[in-house]
Amino acid sequence: MERVNLLGADIDTYNFDDAVEYAKSKRGQVVTINPEMLEYAQKNADFANIIKNAELVIPDGIGVQLGLKILGHNVKRIPGIEFAKRMLAEFEGHPVALIGAKPEIIQKTVENLKKEFSKLNLVYVQDGYFADTEKVLHETADTKPELVLAALGSPKQEEFIYALKNRLPQTLMIGVGGSFDVWSGVVERAPEIYQKLGLEWLYRTLKEPKRFKRIFPALPLFVLKVLKEKWS
Numbered sequence: 001m002e003r004v005n006l007l008g009a010d011i012d013t014y015n016f017d018d019a020v021e022y023a024k025s026k027r028g029q030v031v032t033i034n035p036e037m038l039e040y041a042q043k044n045a046d047f048a049n050i051i052k053n054a055e056l057v058i059p060d061g062i063g064v065q066l067g068l069k070i071l072g073h074n075v076k077r078i079p080g081i082e083f084a085k086r087m088l089a090e091f092e093g094h095p096v097a098l099i100g101a102k103p104e105i106i107q108k109t110v111e112n113l114k115k116e117f118s119k120l121n122l123v124y125v126q127d128g129y130f131a132d133t134e135k136v137l138h139e140t141a142d143t144k145p146e147l148v149l150a151a152l153g154s155p156k157q158e159e160f161i162y163a164l165k166n167r168l169p170q171t172l173m174i175g176v177g178g179s180f181d182v183w184s185g186v187v188e189r190a191p192e193i194y195q196k197l198g199l200e201w202l203y204r205t206l207k208e209p210k211r212f213k214r215i216f217p218a219l220p221l222f223v224l225k226v227l228k229e230k231w232s
């Protein structure tokens with residue numbers, strides 16, 4: 001396995017199964033990275049430091065896969081939502097904490113996951129709209145989960161996990177973005193054809209046009225930056 005640098009951040013190039021095995025044995029923080037996060041890391045040193053110290057950084061989407069390709073690395077993306085689901089299966093019976101999303105969403109997510117994983121052992125469940133972060137960090141650490149999934153959006157989920165790391169050094173913790181929205185059944189995942197083509201972002205943008213303003217300018221700019229890095 002190789003760690004390759006893309007716009008200042010080191011990204012791991014495991015295939016899906018090897019990433020799963022590595023995460024299970026290594027534990028610590030998993031960052032599922034996308035172009036927006038790389039962009040943010042260039043402006044924010046604290047966030048860049050979190051990525052640098054993560055035990056595993058996986059290329060979540062087609063944007064990062066494309067960026068790596070431009071630099072000559074053929075790496076397959078690992079969708080964070082699939083990686084996290086696999087971890088729930090791997091950790092069946094072990095203590096798990098779920099933190100994030102709106103109250104009704106996390107409630108539905110728990111219901112659905114319990115149906116899917118009969119031995120799911122949830123020791124802590126908390127929605128993502130809390131005021132007292134220290135309290136939630138403390139409560140999470142107290143329940144001693146072996147797996148933490150944080151769905152707080154980025155950079156909040158990465159900061160939250162980073163703050164938990166020294167309190168739970170043997171725990172695997174993954175920032176999972178909008179995964180609970182999908183698992184709850186409230187937000188549908190893009191149809192398979194979009195997934196296969198790596199065009200989930202396009203599907204989501206069509207469904208939710210306000211994302212367009214956020215995502216669309218970011219992608220070409222990201223590609224330009226990578227090209228600049230390649231030629232410099």
Ligand code: UDP
Pocket residue numbers: 100101102127128129151152153154156176177178179180181
């Ligand atoms: N979220 C949260 N607390 C917050 C902000 C966001 O729990 O303070 C949740 C939000 O409800 C959603 C998830 O974080 O379930 C991801 O949000 P978004 O889609 O904006 O982030 P992305 O995955 O695009 O980074």
